[in-house]
Amino acid sequence: MASAPCRILCTGDLHLGRYPSGVHSRDREWAVDRVWENTVSYAIQQAVDGVVLTGDVVDAQNKRYEALGPLQRGLRRLGDAGIPVVAVAGNHDFDALPRLADMVEAEHFHLLGRGGGWGAVTVRPEAGTPVQVVGWSFREAHMSDSPLETLPDDLPRDDCPTVGVLHADLDAPKSVYAPVSLDALRRQPVSAWLLGHIHAPSLRDDRSPLVLYPGSLQPLDPSETGAHGPWRIEVAPDEASTATHLPRASLRYERLNVDVAAADEEADVESAVTDAMRARLREAREEGPTPRRLVCRLTITGRTALHRAVCDLVETWPGELEVPVEESTAIVESATARTRPALDLEQIAEGTDPPAVLAQLLLAIQDENDDAQVRDAWAAIEEALSSVRDSPAYEPLRDTEALSPDRETLAETVRRQGLLLLDELRSQTDAVSHE
Incomplete structure (x- = not known):
């Protein structure tokens, strides 16, 4: 035997x-x-x-x-x-x-x-x-x-x-x-x-x-x-x-991405976040007898007219927002807004002011046009990226993906930052027009 x-x-x-x-x-x-x-x-x-x-x-x-x-x-x-x-x-x-x-x-x-x-x-x-x-x-x-x-x-x-x-x-x-x-x-x-x-x-x-x-x-x-x-x-x-x-730790950390593109008001954003935290905590509890605390690092995404409100909301959640599930609780360790303004690029691009020029460029990049404007923009972007990559301060990271992104990743970053800049330009334009 x-x-x-x-x-x-x-x-x-x-x-x-x-x-x-x-x-x-x-x-x-x-x-x-x-x-x-x-x-x-x-x-x-x-x-x-x-x-x-x-x-x-x-x-x-x-x-x-x-x-x-x-x-x-x-x-x-x-x-x-x-x-x-x-x-x-x-x-x-x-x-x-x-x-x-x-x-x-x-x-x-x-x-x-x-x-x-x-x-x-x-x-x-x-x-x-x-x-x-x-x-x-x-x-x-x-x-x-x-x-x-x-x-x-x-x-x-x-x-x-x-x-x-x-x-x-x-x-x-x-x-x-x-x-x-x-x-x-x-x-x-x-x-x-x-x-x-x-x-x-x-x-x-x-x-x-x-x-x-x-x-x-x-x-x-x-x-x-x-x-x-x-x-x-x-x-x-x-x-x-x-x-x-044997998942018996009393604590668990998670990264959660929450898309709030469907939100019409701030309450909808908060509901989307708490629903995601609650669902993840329930999933974790099904895997074992614990955790008693789920610590969430949130990233809020999606194109929404509530972009500015989301940027303000995420500042209030860490250490304050708690979602209980039976004897366990999900909390927010940190929250980052990665939302994009809900903008009609085609409509904005019809003008001649700086927001219109930026909107035209973003549309050209989005459509992968190969005109002189886009080529000049990519040349400037690559030059800026090279200056960062060649900086002595970033030498330990020189071979990492973060400093050498592919064109698709870089285009998405340009689009995201461009939309944020466009939102800021339009808010400044609106402020001037109301003075």
Whole structure:
């Protein structure tokens, strides 16, 4: 009879000591240590065979004492339940985590690979498959060599499955954060690789060996969108390991684009925004038992006569607009107006004043005309773009898409900015005519 698989609860990048940004609240419910407590409770409730932490457990060295209490309490509870915890140090806690490991009173806590080496420990479930866990830790904040170059040939065992744990940058050969390649990981005789450093959850390969970035337990800033939470890994001899995401984070960040072209008045704009926030929060709640708070970064789009009103409205929403759904709430972290004025270009272009000249140019660009006016305009645009691209201040971004957009993207930007300028010119013309 085959042994039951070893069940590991895995998470990375806790950053204990850090508080998420943009939540417009200092409630402890959103703090990382509270989510860590809930994860410990879940691990005990599910009676997992082990917990793996893939580095950056502590946010920074000067936070180590703030992290000590939550870490020690969690490790003690897991130890009392007979659940071992295996961790590696990352670039943020290369110094702090080893010090904390010496300070905590937790017999079942194993920090592997101190000082840039490799270490191993075997997790032995009472009624399941023993699994060897091998891991490597940062010895300083920046390490440019691949840790796999120093992995001992005899470290992965032949008599039981092996799980590798690294805090590393995948397929980024010039990285200073322990670069490793996916191909090199696949060549190792292990059942799974559990990686830290990237905060976005990502199952990079579900084949054998499984390669997983569990991501941060609780998202920490608005760039970390989507569901977060621990992963359940199951490892058994002669079988492919499996990974299941458990979206249990109390907080979730999302980017929402809301089109208000159909709005006739300001109330319609607000309804469109609150409806979109409510719908997204309900979708998130259907994916798991959380989040309790959805933090939205809004972009308002569409051609509308309410363009100026929208520009004023978006300034009032951050920190103020809240949309409840049962015991959860969606809030606005930031809002940006990307609407365009509702203008009749053909009618405006019939005149001879500056707004008419601009409207004629925008129509010519829209229709992709190839007359002298359009060619001169594109030449001026390209010259302006080149001056930005060649500026020393933008050298790090020179090869990015933002500084080298294609013609279609650039035309859309020109149209959008041109319409905004046209709206401003017309408002100035109207103001002069009423003086």
